[in-house]
Amino acid sequence: MFDAARNNNGALLLAAIDAGLPANLTNAQGNTLLMLAAYSGHVNLVEELIARGGDVDALNDNLQSPIAGAVFKDYDDVVHVLAQAGADPRKGKPTAIETAYMFNRKQLLETLGATSDDISDNVPKPLSSYEAGSSGTEK
Template identity: 60%
Template structure:
């Protein structure tokens, strides 16, 4: 049973909704007023994960500027950058890459997702070059030669 007051839970839900909706004004003001930037929901999704997965690059940038952890995995072992790669949100991938997101973290990693969905441009955005990606047997994956 949760011991938080109903008003606190309602406020937290509003903040998670703001991340999904890209409401930078509301969410960043709340963080500036003391809301933890790495707040997670019941599935371990951070505000950054929700903003990334919902294609809000401006909010992602604002969260990173406030020290959101770009490498925090949710309860399923997924990273914000892998979610953005999966959804095909190139601008979010660029912002996360510039903000220090590790494309090799998580399951699947952003690199694995990009290879799986043949997103060569995204691989390059993340700084991944041919030969950087190997199959489970250690053989380089020539993803750029197709």
């Protein structure tokens, strides 16, 4: 079932949940089916898992949340679905807001409702264009 979540095999996974498989089943690392689908960018499957009771705030054993995973992987559409479903962007470590900040995803900071209080001094600063390997021509 975990591979079905990763590989977007909604037909198999959703039928199993509809037949009684727990929607918040976790693997050995504490990843829920929703976390795996979100981290793999499967927006429609994420929507269906939420509709079947998937916990949008469940943290895995590394204290990562589905919404922070989607921010990390740059799946904006998944981030939006999770945010609309009530996912807490301040939950986990790093939080979704901290992840968006670290990777300079400014558009997501607004979506997540970030404030200056959400970024502590211990959160790594985003790389500038030059530090990220630019040609040095940016001003």
